[in-house]
Amino acid sequence: MKMLVCLKPIPETEGSTDLTAANPSFAPPAGSPFRMNAPDEAALELALQLRDARPAGRVEAVSVGPPGSEAVLKRALGLGVDHGIHILAASDLFLNPAVTAAWIAAAVRNGNYDLFLAGVLSEDGMHGQVGPLVAEHLSIPCAAGVQPTRVEVSGEGVRVERLIGEGLRDSLQLALPAMLTVQAGPPKLRYPSLSNILRAREQQLAVICADRLAAPEPGMAIVGFRRPQKSRAGLILKGGSAEKAQQFLKLLREKGLLG
Amino acid sequence: MTRPIVVIAEQIAGKLRPVTFETVAFALEIQRLRPAPIRIVILGAEPERVARSIADAAGLDVLGIRTKLAGYNAESYKAVLAPLLAELEAAWICVAHTPVGMDFAPGLAFRLGAVCITGIEAVAADGDRLLFTRAFHNGKMLGDVGSRTDAAVLTVTPGVFKPPAAAVGAGRVAIRQVACPPVRSRTLAVTAAATQESELTSAPVVVAAGRGVDKKENLALIFRLAELFPRAAVAGSRWVCDAGWLPRRRQVGLTGARVAPRLYIACGISGSPQHLAGMRDSVLIAAVNRDPHAAIFNIADVCIVEDLNTFIPAFIREYRKNRQPQ
Numbered sequence: 001m002k003m004l005v006c007l008k009p010i011p012e013t014e015g016s017t018d019l020t021a022a023n024p025s026f027a028p029p030a031g032s033p034f035r036m037n038a039p040d041e042a043a044l045e046l047a048l049q050l051r052d053a054r055p056a057g058r059v060e061a062v063s064v065g066p067p068g069s070e071a072v073l074k075r076a077l078g079l080g081v082d083h084g085i086h087i088l089a090a091s092d093l094f095l096n097p098a099v100t101a102a103w104i105a106a107a108v109r110n111g112n113y114d115l116f117l118a119g120v121l122s123e124d125g126m127h128g129q130v131g132p133l134v135a136e137h138l139s140i141p142c143a144a145g146v147q148p149t150r151v152e153v154s155g156e157g158v159r160v161e162r163l164i165g166e167g168l169r170d171s172l173q174l175a176l177p178a179m180l181t182v183q184a185g186p187p188k189l190r191y192p193s194l195s196n197i198l199r200a201r202e203q204q205l206a207v208i209c210a211d212r213l214a215a216p217e218p219g220m221a222i223v224g225f226r227r228p229q230k231s232r233a234g235l236i237l238k239g240g241s242a243e244k245a246q247q248f249l250k251l252l253r254e255k256g257l258l259g
Numbered sequence: 260m261t262r263p264i265v266v267i268a269e270q271i272a273g274k275l276r277p278v279t280f281e282t283v284a285f286a287l288e289i290q291r292l293r294p295a296p297i298r299i300v301i302l303g304a305e306p307e308r309v310a311r312s313i314a315d316a317a318g319l320d321v322l323g324i325r326t327k328l329a330g331y332n333a334e335s336y337k338a339v340l341a342p343l344l345a346e347l348e349a350a351w352i353c354v355a356h357t358p359v360g361m362d363f364a365p366g367l368a369f370r371l372g373a374v375c376i377t378g379i380e381a382v383a384a385d386g387d388r389l390l391f392t393r394a395f396h397n398g399k400m401l402g403d404v405g406s407r408t409d410a411a412v413l414t415v416t417p418g419v420f421k422p423p424a425a426a427v428g429a430g431r432v433a434i435r436q437v438a439c440p441p442v443r444s445r446t447l448a449v450t451a452a453a454t455q456e457s458e459l460t461s462a463p464v465v466v467a468a469g470r471g472v473d474k475k476e477n478l479a480l481i482f483r484l485a486e487l488f489p490r491a492a493v494a495g496s497r498w499v500c501d502a503g504w505l506p507r508r509r510q511v512g513l514t515g516a517r518v519a520p521r522l523y524i525a526c527g528i529s530g531s532p533q534h535l536a537g538m539r540d541s542v543l544i545a546a547v548n549r550d551p552h553a554a555i556f557n558i559a560d561v562c563i564v565e566d567l568n569t570f571i572p573a574f575i576r577e578y579r580k581n582r583q584p585q
Contacts, residue, residue: 123397126395136365142362142366164359169452183501219411220404221406223403227399231558237562244565244573248545249577
């Protein structure tokens with residue numbers, strides 16, 4: 001079984017204070033490090049486990065991003081991925097899900113993969129679209145938001161489960177090839193092994209320039225970013241942990257919530 | 260004729276989901292900014308009865324699509340809806356931002372040559388265009404997004420747009436038969452992932468644990484905090500329940516329970532839109548998180564920037580010290 005995992009490189013600016021209107025394009029500062037999108041880590045671990053459970057399995061990974069972001073693919077090789085494909089995108093277009101999906105589909109269309117895996121969404125863009133859109137380009141079925149611990153591959157295809165709200169779970173069967181997008185969470189991504197690290201050092205990534213791949217004009221126009229307004233009082237307690245605890249206790253007692 | 264706004268009704272196992280009326284509320288908001296007829300579309304083997312009930316409740320026209328469909332199926336939805344929406348010349352296609360909605364919305368947009376904008380929390384007019392506000396970076400940033408395509412598929416965050424008040428008149432119902440092409444995926448079963456926790460939805464105080472608890476052992480702190488209150492339930496984020504640290508029935512959020520207690524204490528919860536959808540109507544929200552930029556602080560009444568593993572023991576100490584005599 002041949003699998004392809006889509007790994008999004010996330011610039012390490014997330015959560016820092018420089019993520020403001022001063023940097024509205026979300027373009028990462030030149031030279032900033034990249035890490036692997038957390039739900040993609042779950043997809044990668046799932047792919048490696050599925051491969052390890054069968055004699056003739058192969059896991060390849062694809063990533064779209066600017067120079068430097070291939071660190072994510074290098075890490076994947078160190079974890080046991082057999083081959084990495086880096087779609088080199090110089091511009092910040094790599095943040096548009098429709099464009100990203102078109103590039104990935106164009107690059108992997110003839111790869112004869114049986115199973116495609118991606119994270120359910122990215123931690124920065126949060127669009128949740130790349131996996132389903134790649135499936136559309138390739139005309140294959142897709143199940144979004146599956147639980148990585150509940151995926152079984154058999155001769156008939158792949159069987160998955162997902163939570164669909166209101167305390168319900170659905171289980172479904174998809175014929176292969178198929179795309180699954182995976183929720184973040186356990187199992188945790190494995191640690192690299194020494195043999196894989198040594199192998200990864202020797203291994204070259206396939207690099208494809210994005211401008212050689214077909215992609216649509218982005219239909220989404222991001223006009224600007226801002227910090228969310230606080231929708232409530234947002235009283236910020238001050239002081240050390242003991243002072244904050246005193247203030248919180250006083251507040252709860254005043255409101256009659258605590259005796 | 261003005262191109263219509265279309266709402267796709269959400270159903271699971273043939274049952275209409277109430278979130279549909281929140282999507283209708285969003286469609287009414289678009290209609291206020293860009294006057295156009297609203298059509299609600301519902302798919303099913305026998306859509307008549309549900310279509311009638313929606314038309315009565317929403318006071319809007321409903322188009323029931325009768326098709327060979329045992330339940331929700333992404334491939335069938337996309338195959339049936341894409342040509343229909345093209346024929347209706349739908350301008351804005353509104354879908355709930357739920358696991359089901361997110362399963363078919365991007366693919367539907369693809370087939371229509373439309374943009375898909377997901378997780379919408381607000382809409383505003385900006386000159387000729389509409390701008391949709393959605394969360395980025397786990398809710399730490401908001402982005403205003405416009406569309407450059409003729410049609411747009413929009414997924415609407417649950418819990419943001421309140422269902423409209425009872426309709427004055429009833430809408431009309433039209434039924435149309437549409438063939439459903441063969442598919443390569445099928446639902447095997449829809450089962451209860453957990454019995455709905457009545458304890459969780461009825462508790463006046465909910466103490467919720469997120470990824471910030473770090474280790475399963477630290478959950479003991481959450482239980483100790485909850486024990487200080489006369490009637491408090493312990494809840495968890497999806498991550499905590501996925502990890503098996505808390506049973507699924509204790510999960511709050513989009514794929515769990517929706518709660519609105521008098522007090523919600525979010526401990527180590529970042530505040531993803533998926534979690535907020537399950538608790539944003541709580542009367543008083545207190546958040547404990549070591550990240551001062553965590554999105555949970557934007558909807559909190561009381562913000563405690565602390566590591567919960569430090570703060571909760573400190574709080575329990577203070578509580579014991581200052582315990583007023585009964």
